[in-house]
Amino acid sequence: MPTSTVSVLHVLAPAEVGGLEAVVQALTLGARGSKVEARVAAVVHSGQLDHPFFAPFRKAGVEVFAVDVPPRSYLQERAAVACLCRRLRPDVVHTHGYRADVVDAVVARRLGIPVVSTVHGFTGGGRRNRLYEWLQRRALRRFDAVVAVSRRLAAELQRDGVPKGRVHYVQNLWHPSEPPVDRAAACRALGIGVDGFRVGWVGRLSGEKGPDLLIEALGRLRVLPVTVSFLGGGPLGYTLETRAAALHVADRIRWHGVVPGAGRLLGAFDAFVLSSRTEGTPVALLEAMAAGVPIIAAAVGGVPDVVGTEEALLVPAEDPGAIATAIQEVFQNPAAARRRARAARERLEREFGLAAWLGGYETVYRAVRRGSASLREERSVPLSPLT
Secondary structure, eight states: OOSEEEEEEEEEOOOOOHHHHHHHHHHHHHHTTEEEEEEEEEOOOOOTOGGGGGHHHHHHTTTTTEOOTTTHHHHHHHHHHHHHHHHHOOEEEESHHEEEEIEEEHHHHTOOOOOOEOOOOOOOOOOHHHHHHHHHHHHHHSEEEESSSSSSHHHHHHHHHHHHGGGGEEOOOOOSSSEEEEEEHHHHHHTOSSEEEEEESSSOGGGGOOOOHHHHHHTTTTTOOEEEEEEBEEETTHHHHHHHHHHOOOEEEEEEEEOTTTTGGGGGGHHHHEOOOSSSOOHHHHHHHHHTEEEEEEOOOHHHHOOOOTTTTOTTTHHHHHHHHHHHHHHOOHHHHHHHHHHHHHHHHHHHHHHHHHHHHHHHHHHHHHHHHHHHTTTOOSSSSOO
């Protein structure tokens, strides 16, 4: 068992909430008391020093540094990250998200610090986002190690040119800051009634997450007394509301906006729908498993690595008809739905624990610290590469 401590600096540009942010929190807060000493550098814009991302770290006494720069001030951002790296002297810099991968990782490499990235998935989308992802895919080829959160994503990274020996598969975990609450408490928090058949959806209101597919599905469930709650915000909000009105289902939808700690409130629902067009290993799916809510999920990305037909109703991507059929199945056969939900919770507890997940990352950190020079020359084999 290694006895030396590995110091890691996590670098990201956080949103208010999200799976990427949850992973960084789990990596950092979960490492307390271990052989990994973790700190966080968060790139924020002027006036965002009270960003909600900082709160859990400050509450836990974990060092978190605000890289406070104006928008698109990339040279200033790099200079600030370089200054922080020189001061802290981390053994490893771990970047998360395309901005940190493209803008900030190069700073660590120039200082001789091994760099690791966790890739949470590629979303496609508009021209600008596709350009950012193209730059990220090219940048990842130069990393000492790249962690993929699903097997499909790991294979995709190899096709993008990341050397096979540098790609590691470490699926996400469930590590809540607070446990799920019961239905009555969750409904009170969301301001909805406990009666009726309610479907929940959590995520960013953007194309890759497929909220429009659930609205289309709702339009096919004319005779089913179902209401849908969307927990999240994003660029498609107005478009989705317009489409709901056109389908005459607007009165059956609640738009809750961004809800901090949304995962712990999933017990309010009779079914959870993940309608994404693309995914890594979605944290919202793990939260639904923890809450014991019946799951309907598109079989995309890493979803089939997390749940199978024993734990969820899996539907094809881009298929609102299949989503509608699955919702009807949960409504008509609640006992079977509850059995799948119990099986999902048992699988979560069995396979997605914190200790093994943190151990996987520690293995990656020690590998790049020990052999970063040879890894950069593509001569080293990580301890547990994708095979």
